[in-house]
Amino acid sequence: MEKQCYQSTEVNFGIFNNAQNTTVNGGDFSVAGRDVNMYKTYHYLSSNEEKKIQDWLAAPDCFTNYSTTLNKQVAGTGQWILKEPAYLQWKEIGGILWIQGQAGSGKTFLITGVIEHFRKASFPTFMIYHYFDICDNSEAKTTFQGLLLSFLLQLGAQDQNIHPALKNLHEASKSGLLHFQPTNTELVNTLIEITKDLVQKGYQIHIMIDALDECKEEEEVWNFCVKMTSLTSIGIMITSRYKS
Template sequence: MTQKALHNPIFQDVLDRFKKDLSKKEKDYFTNVTSFDELEKSIGDLQERQTVKRQARNLERLSPFLEAMKQWGQVVEVFCNSSEFVAFVWSFEKFQDVFNGLLDVYKEIGQNLPLLQQYQELFSNEPFMVRILSIIYEDILKFHRIAIKYYNQGLFKQFFKSTWKGQQTNFKHIIASIVRNRGLIESKARLIHEQAFGDSRQVEVDHHNENLRAFDDARRTADDHHAAQLDAFEEARQIAESEQERQIQLEEQKQCRRVFEWLRAPNTDIEHGHLLKIRNEYPNTGAWLLESKTLKEWIHPDYAKIPPLLWLKGIPGSGKTVLASLVVEEIRKLKRKPTVLFFYCRHDNPEFSTFPAIARGLLAQLLEQERHLLPYFDQECCTSKEPILQTPEKIQKLLDIALTHCKSAYIVLDGLDECKREDRKEISMWFRERVENPPHNEPRKLRCLFTSRDDGHGRKDLEDIETVTVGSSDIAKDLETFCQRQADLLRIKFQLTSDKADDIASAVSQRAAGQ
């Protein structure tokens, strides 16, 4: 920011708040769009490409917005470096419905923005007018914040119908605020014009001094009235935004209840919580696994090996499920915060050992972490004829869409050997297919870890992927710690000597480790 921009920090404050929600990539995009001429050129190039493809979208709808923002930039450069502050047009040309919808919003905003050059001289000495300028700027950035967030969701074809209506409501509030502030500018300009006319009359007619004083008093009263109006508008806007946010939250709660009742997903959090409690009692359990080079490479966000599949295998009772929970928590520590999905299969419950059960469990977790998927899933729920989601094709479709939507997702599926053979095969094949055949531009998007016994079915389904084997030497320390703890409890309960308790712990841990 240049020294000139420091003349009035109000615009910088607005921009700084906007930038907080931007990713580095989005900030770079802003930096590159530095002039109105570059923006016009990019729009012209876009229109030319659309015309060649016979897909023209009437980009003339952008003209009112562009002209209004051009004049806004010319006026505001008195107070700051306008090249950094003028809003931009986000390109949605690949998605016809979204692009057309946004063009209509741009058109409506442009038609309601004041053309400020006609008032340019009024802003230099009127703090009231500068304040209105900053509020209009904040509204424009708010619109772009919504548009950017909407664009970054991806999968417009699936989500457009279920989400666009809600976005239109947000846009209407923004446009209403712009209309109110335009009215204040126009009212203030009329008052100043009337005073200027009164001043010229005073030059001609000296005996109108008393009338002029009355006029000045009226102007000061009007100034106070305008300031009070702006304060009232701002207060009303804040109240309206709070109410809008409350209504959004209420609607989201209704959607959540409908969708989660429709999914009827098995609760994996209970099992995960139980496993966390076990590991808290034995905090160093599985430390050897975290030092595994193979696991480190699988977890590392920049690991380039494709496909990123991993099989954690071991004999029954070797603690694979506890280790799976350890891996889940380790992934959650990543700074980039990927979507983390997990499921613990159980042979004694069909709700925990089939592909539909796993899929419904993962869908519930996805919705908890990716809330913007909720409107789409609510639409699917409301149009479904099933009170509970059961159709395999529908389940697969929803999980496919949800996983494709994630920027990055880690999936931990524990206990495949707990499932029947046909279910086990379906589960491993489906998830392998999604991980092994990603889109060309998203090669590291999905990663999947399977755990199971090293049996014939496991080798048939998983043996050609990277493996980590839970060996007796790996778990010896964990078993020794566990047995020592249990031996201490026995010593206290039966009043044994310490030596006797240590002998018990040593014998049990060696036998358990196969030594």
């Protein structure tokens, strides 16, 4: 199935958690900064240990979606969203920002532009992202577990560093205390533990999820997002097609 892109001039923003629903008109549609304190939170990994963690999680590679979209994107596409009150409110107070649009209206280009904006950020923030993709042959990008594995790898193990919570989960799996592949509940609990720890240490966390409608388990993803924002002051951006 080939994805097609069309131009659109309207996108609906729904902001949840102490915010209002708004409709924004405008524009044609056609990992974040770190500081030295991060390395006081994470444990060092050798390159061999890092590969073992990556192989164990076997998370889907969403960087390919990000880089492919970015390379196709015309400079400045979708930058108008960065000045919209709905977006600025979400960036400041967190919660869930849900962007809906027609199929092919350019939602992936829009969220990729926001991801790129956060990747260039100099303030202490963690930004993680996931692209649901029905064109992915492995089907890992169409499941809730694929999202959890993707997020855990991005948030828990980066640049040859690992968060203690992820290290503990890995050690428990190796010792036989858990299944070799953690359950969704274990993945969620570990993500919550890492997120709470980082927020308590003053980091902002923003999560980007593209094409929720291409996930086989939309309700599980939505419930996860609600749970995350209810427990921690983070911001989650979701794009999807209009609901019928």
